[in-house]
Amino acid sequence: MNKTVTLVKEWGDFETKHPEGTIEDFCRYHLAKGREKKLKGPLVGGVIPSSNDGLLLKIIGRISKLNMSYANMALKGTDLNQIEEFGILATIKQEKNPKKTEVIYANLFELSSGTDMLTRMKKRGLIKEYNDKEDKRSKRIELTAKGEKVAEICLERILKNAKMLMHNLTDDDKELCIQLLKNTEMKFSALWQQHKGESFDEVYKNVVGEQKTLNKKK
Secondary structure, eight states: OOHHHHHHHHHHHHHHHOTTOOHHHHHHHHHHHHOOOOOOSOSSSSOOOSSHHHHHHHHHHHHHHHHHHHHHHHTTTSSOOSHHHHHHHHHHHHHSSOBHHHHHHHTTOOHHHHHHHHHHHHHTTSEEEEEOSSOTTOEEEEEOHHHHHHHHHHHHHHHHHHHHHHTTSOHHHHHHHHHHHHHHHHHHHHHTTTTTTSOHHHHHHHHHOOSOOSSOOO
């Protein structure tokens, strides 16, 4: 097949799958497809899923757990006990004085567990809470001077941890990963609260649009 025709066909396939992708994104994607790296050691620990969906999610999940482990190591000696608390501080710092519920849901916590975490951080003097002037039923939170200082110290450590975990990837590889995965994160971050109270089968049908479940085959 003519090289130009091949390139146009591949661009068409990429554009269909990633309509927001740029030419630069396509170039990264195309190069990554043809680049093979020798693997050292097992691909993942334990059982290797039989589907690419499962394998990809297992790889993402294991990286997430490893990130939490090393990040918590990096936070030792600070006033934070776990990486999730840093996410809370970072959200408050960015939003200035958000509602409690906004902080909780932005970090993908259930209301009860998120409230408990905020209460513990308040007791340690990292955040302060006050009534929302426009909505008496809501509370707003801000960082204290101590919280600001802790957030600054921990940001440096968390960035070093991220650099350590990702240092084997080129900038192009990182941007490609972001391009491929960002829509999934955006989609389900917007949906997960709507799915509360529904059965998994209902959620599956709604998302996938197929009249079947994982437990039953027609």
